[in-house]
Amino acid sequence: MDWPRTIPILTDGVITLRPLEVEDVDAVLATSLDPDSAAFTSIPSPYTRADAVEFVDASASKVWPGFEVAIADADDALIGTCGLRIRDEESAVTEIGYMVSPWARGHGIATRATVLLVDYSWAIGARRIALDAHADNPASRRVAARCGFVEEGVLRSARLGKGGRRHDVVLHGLLPTDPRP
Numbered sequence: 001m002d003w004p005r006t007i008p009i010l011t012d013g014v015i016t017l018r019p020l021e022v023e024d025v026d027a028v029l030a031t032s033l034d035p036d037s038a039a040f041t042s043i044p045s046p047y048t049r050a051d052a053v054e055f056v057d058a059s060a061s062k063v064w065p066g067f068e069v070a071i072a073d074a075d076d077a078l079i080g081t082c083g084l085r086i087r088d089e090e091s092a093v094t095e096i097g098y099m100v101s102p103w104a105r106g107h108g109i110a111t112r113a114t115v116l117l118v119d120y121s122w123a124i125g126a127r128r129i130a131l132d133a134h135a136d137n138p139a140s141r142r143v144a145a146r147c148g149f150v151e152e153g154v155l156r157s158a159r160l161g162k163g164g165r166r167h168d169v170v171l172h173g174l175l176p177t178d179p180r181p
């Protein structure tokens with residue numbers, strides 16, 4: 001894979017994926033304080049302003065072995081974050097994750113961000129993209145399905161979530177030859 005040396009800026013004309021900036025800290029904090037964000041991701045809980053500052057700082061220029069970017073709206077305001085990581089370099093497998101700000105959900109933002117990261121993965125030579133979702137996270141599973149990912153199996157009780165709750169994990173995969181929805 002031709003992995004980037006700097007964080008790419010990707011846009012579909014509605015959203016832009018761009019490096020995180022200090023100005024994003026408040027929106028990252030508000031997004032991460034949402035109960036669903038805590039329940040379905042591995043962010044710290046309770047989440048503090050210091051966590052947001054550290055996340056933005058650590059993600060601002062890091063590209064290897066993956067990058068986390070802001071999902072920005074037309075006014076360049078943060079309405080979520082998403083990431084592309086290498087899952088298996090030798091086999092050219094990448095992995096996508098996302099989190100949309102509660103005030104921006106239900107408008108196709110995660111779907112748009114995922115499509116941008118899918119297209120980018122193919123452009124840099126990925127041969128497979130993985131996406132994991134908790135079985136009890138229908139919104140995330142719907143995003144995967146809308147982007148053409150195929151459900152490939154369930155890892156039972158595979159992830160320890162917040163409050164000691166265990167989650168089944170649904171594995172999704174996408175190949176360049178899969179039909180585009």
Ligand SMILES: CC(C)(COP(=O)(O)OP(=O)(O)OC[C@H]1O[C@@H](n2cnc3c(N)ncnc32)[C@H](O)[C@@H]1OP(=O)(O)O)[C@@H](O)C(=O)NCCC(=O)NCCS
Pocket residue numbers: 036037040041097098099100101104105106107108109110111112132133134137138139140142143146
């Ligand atoms: C999952 C998440 C990223 C989706 O973001 P979003 O921008 O609202 O997603 P989209 O609008 O692109 O698509 C959401 C889809 O799920 C559907 N959906 C939302 N809640 C749902 C629910 N409770 N049950 C079934 N479907 C649901 C929506 O209707 C939509 O499908 P549609 O367009 O066919 O109607 C967002 O809810 C989120 O950030 N959740 C917390 C963090 C998280 O779960 N991250 C993913 C970890 S794998």
